[in-house]
Amino acid sequence: MSRARAILGIFLLFLFLFALFVERPLADNLAYYYDILINIGINIILAVSLNLVNGYTGQFSLGHAGFMAVGAYAAGSWSEHLSPSLINFLAGSNGVLTFVLKPFPFLQALPTMCADNLALVVATIFGGLLAALAGLAVGIPSLRLRGDYLAIVTLGFGEIIRTLILNIDFLGAARGMSVTGRYTNMFWTFGIAAVAVYIVLGLVNSTYGRGFLTVRDDEVAAEAMGINTTKYKVIAFVVGAFFAGTAGSLFAHYTGFLTPEGFNFFKSVDVVVMVILGGMGSTTGVILAAILLTILPELLRGLAHTDFVPVFQKAIEGVVPIHLPPLQGLLENRLILYSLLLIIMMLTRPQGLFGDIAGSRKRVASSPAK
Amino acid sequence: MAQVILFLQQLLNGLSLGSIYALIALGYTMVYGVLRFINFAHGDVYMLGAYAGFAITNVIYTIIPLDQYNAISRHTFIPIFVCTAIVMLGAMIFCAILGMSIERIAYRPLRDRPRLTVLITAIGVSLFLQNMTQFFVGAQPQAFKQLIPVRAIEGLGDLTVLSSQAAIIISTIVLMVFLRLVVMKTKIGLAMRALSVNPTACSLMGVNNGLVISFTFALGSALAAAAGILVAMDSPSINPLMGNLQGIKAFVAAVLGGIGNINGAVVGGLIIGVLETLVVGYSNELTTLFPALHYLFPEGVSQFRDAISFAVLIIILLFKPTGIFGRVEREKV
Numbered sequence: 001m002s003r004a005r006a007i008l009g010i011f012l013l014f015l016f017l018f019a020l021f022v023e024r025p026l027a028d029n030l031a032y033y034y035d036i037l038i039n040i041g042i043n044i045i046l047a048v049s050l051n052l053v054n055g056y057t058g059q060f061s062l063g064h065a066g067f068m069a070v071g072a073y074a075a076g077s078w079s080e081h082l083s084p085s086l087i088n089f090l091a092g093s094n095g096v097l098t099f100v101l102k103p104f105p106f107l108q109a110l111p112t113m114c115a116d117n118l119a120l121v122v123a124t125i126f127g128g129l130l131a132a133l134a135g136l137a138v139g140i141p142s143l144r145l146r147g148d149y150l151a152i153v154t155l156g157f158g159e160i161i162r163t164l165i166l167n168i169d170f171l172g173a174a175r176g177m178s179v180t181g182r183y184t185n186m187f188w189t190f191g192i193a194a195v196a197v198y199i200v201l202g203l204v205n206s207t208y209g210r211g212f213l214t215v216r217d218d219e220v221a222a223e224a225m226g227i228n229t230t231k232y233k234v235i236a237f238v239v240g241a242f243f244a245g246t247a248g249s250l251f252a253h254y255t256g257f258l259t260p261e262g263f264n265f266f267k268s269v270d271v272v273v274m275v276i277l278g279g280m281g282s283t284t285g286v287i288l289a290a291i292l293l294t295i296l297p298e299l300l301r302g303l304a305h306t307d308f309v310p311v312f313q314k315a316i317e318g319v320v321p322i323h324l325p326p327l328q329g330l331l332e333n334r335l336i337l338y339s340l341l342l343i344i345m346m347l348t349r350p351q352g353l354f355g356d357i358a359g360s361r362k363r364v365a366s367s368p369a370k
Numbered sequence: 371m372a373q374v375i376l377f378l379q380q381l382l383n384g385l386s387l388g389s390i391y392a393l394i395a396l397g398y399t400m401v402y403g404v405l406r407f408i409n410f411a412h413g414d415v416y417m418l419g420a421y422a423g424f425a426i427t428n429v430i431y432t433i434i435p436l437d438q439y440n441a442i443s444r445h446t447f448i449p450i451f452v453c454t455a456i457v458m459l460g461a462m463i464f465c466a467i468l469g470m471s472i473e474r475i476a477y478r479p480l481r482d483r484p485r486l487t488v489l490i491t492a493i494g495v496s497l498f499l500q501n502m503t504q505f506f507v508g509a510q511p512q513a514f515k516q517l518i519p520v521r522a523i524e525g526l527g528d529l530t531v532l533s534s535q536a537a538i539i540i541s542t543i544v545l546m547v548f549l550r551l552v553v554m555k556t557k558i559g560l561a562m563r564a565l566s567v568n569p570t571a572c573s574l575m576g577v578n579n580g581l582v583i584s585f586t587f588a589l590g591s592a593l594a595a596a597a598g599i600l601v602a603m604d605s606p607s608i609n610p611l612m613g614n615l616q617g618i619k620a621f622v623a624a625v626l627g628g629i630g631n632i633n634g635a636v637v638g639g640l641i642i643g644v645l646e647t648l649v650v651g652y653s654n655e656l657t658t659l660f661p662a663l664h665y666l667f668p669e670g671v672s673q674f675r676d677a678i679s680f681a682v683l684i685i686i687l688l689f690k691p692t693g694i695f696g697r698v699e700r701e702k703v
Contacts, residue, residue: 343498
């Protein structure tokens with residue numbers, strides 16, 4: 001484990017230097033690419049954490065967006081209502097840091113920077129903890145259910161969370177909520193992503209991991225061996241929810257605006273597609289899939305606006321005598337791509353691009369009809 | 371007395387809503403009965419049924435003369451119910467073929483795979499149908515042209531029964547009776563029941579399991595198409611995402627009744643429909659009973675109507691996962 005810890009440390013150091021010297025120019029000059037990068041980081045956190053539940057533990061959760069929403073709204077309201085006093089205490093005109101650093105004029109920007117980062121971390125941890133709490137509340141009752149029922153129940157919980165937010169005036173209801181402070185930066189996004197990977201891999205390679213894998217491979221046998229399957233499922237679920245919450249917080253502090261619609265069922269599907277494409281139970285695969293599926297819609301959007309598309313459309317309409325709606329729509333709708341990916345992957349390679357076991361091993365009593 | 375009338379009114383609205391859920395739930399429950407998996411795409415078959423009906427209605431409207439209200443004239447030689455029947459049958463046939471194709475293309479190759487694989491495929495099919503529909507007809511809602519003139523039926527005193535509600539309830543009863551006859555009195559119905567008990571033994575007895583499964587999909591999809599058209603009679607606005615929520619509510623209905631059980635799906639659908647209507651209708655009373663609700667939902671509990679079915683689902687799965695009529699199934703190793 002110490003080697004993994006060393007890698008994590010080096011990565012974080014590298015990230016810190018990168019954030020210190022490259023981030024500002026990148027964000028200012030190449031805002032579009034910076035935006036994609038941050039989204040990649042957030043999606044990696046989401047996908048890796050969902051992979052713990054769907055991949056390693058073999059439970060099919062369709063409610064990840066719900067936990068992300070809890071984290072996002074919790075962190076958002078924290079920053080809205082509680083952070084200002086903290087920031088003021090540290091970096092205000094009479095703040096502690098401002099006072100301490102007064103003799104060093106070249107460190108003028110430091111107090112605000114520290115305070116912003118601290119505010120982000122505190123809000124993110126708060127969001128993560130509340131999401132974990134929601135995960136616990138959802139997990140304890142529903143994880144006694146079998147695969148396909150669990151999928152529907154988690155979907156239901158996701159929708160309930162969304163409906164709740166939609167009706168709570170304090171959280172802006174349908175108007176949406178604006179979040180003060182766009183604190184999210186490369187360091188924390190990829191730092192938290194790295195920590196998520198580290199923790200998930202650490203869990204999987206520990207006694208807990210054996211528990212997760214037995215639950216996935218054969219729940220009945222696991223129970224017969226005296227393994228408390230519910231306990232392992234709940235642990236995976238809570239850890240997954242925690243990181244979904246932190247991703248939500250990063251998202252909230254990046255976009256600065258939250259709407260309940262941003263966390264609907266399709267958001268959960270996005271994450272599920274990443275996990276399935278990468279391979280359930282393969283962290284590397286899932287990270288790559290998260291990167292790929294963040295970039296791909298952008299590429300397709302670019303492709304949709306090339307001159308090639310109308311020409312292609314004319315060619316089709318020349319051959320087949322029907323009038324098609326603009327083909328751009330086909331390329332711009334990522335869900336068409338995702339749905340095809342899901343179907344084709346399941347038909348041809350259910351273990352995903354990098355997956356090892358989940359789909360390829362035949363399970364007992366899986367086929368009711370021939 | 372006014373209270374009683376109000377209650378009856380709510381009950382009636384609930385029953386007509388519940389009939390729709392029941393029709394969709396039948397598809398879930400029959401497929402679960404023979405294949406033991408949740409056909410996630412069923413809600414979208416229902417949506418496509420509504421769109422097929424929409425297309426056929428538009429064709430009919432261009433062919434036959436209309437009266438001054440822009441509805442099918444009462445004096446044309448094609449009576450209204452013939453038009454309705456044509457639309458309904460057309461959509462049902464379309465969806466039956468669609469359902470069979472989905473099964474053939476996406477689910478049959480996965481027959482021996484883990485359940486989760488099939489479930490994921492079903493989610494994929496669902497998303498595909500929704501988004502392709504969105505691509506072809508656009509995301510904006512379309513107005514379904516009126517098939518039957520919607521007005522209150524006279525002679526019922528203070529009770530308001532719309533002709534569309536009556537049509538929904540009557541059509542549902544007719545379809546249920548038809549389904550009952552198919553399942554109980556025909557050979558293929560017998561095969562369906564046998565398949566749901568033991569697929570291996572069933573195929574050893576010479577039943578073509580693949581054919582029966584196809585037929586089950588066709589039957590369920592046709593009922594969903596009928597539901598799509600009936601719902602459009604009552605609220606004539608259809609959109610490509612309409613199948614999502616209705617589909618899940620119908621699934622809850624199927625689970626409530628005991629998934630795999632045909633009578634259960636009907637009872638479950640009616641219960642969910644009535645429950646939803648009552649909660650919305652008596653939201654003020656509910657808020658007075660539980661003041662905490664007011665704090666959570668200042669706009670009224672009715673805002674929460676779509677979450678009711680989820681709450682019901684969670685409660686059933688926790689306390690009686692087999693539903694009302696379901697039988698306990700032991701997991702074999």
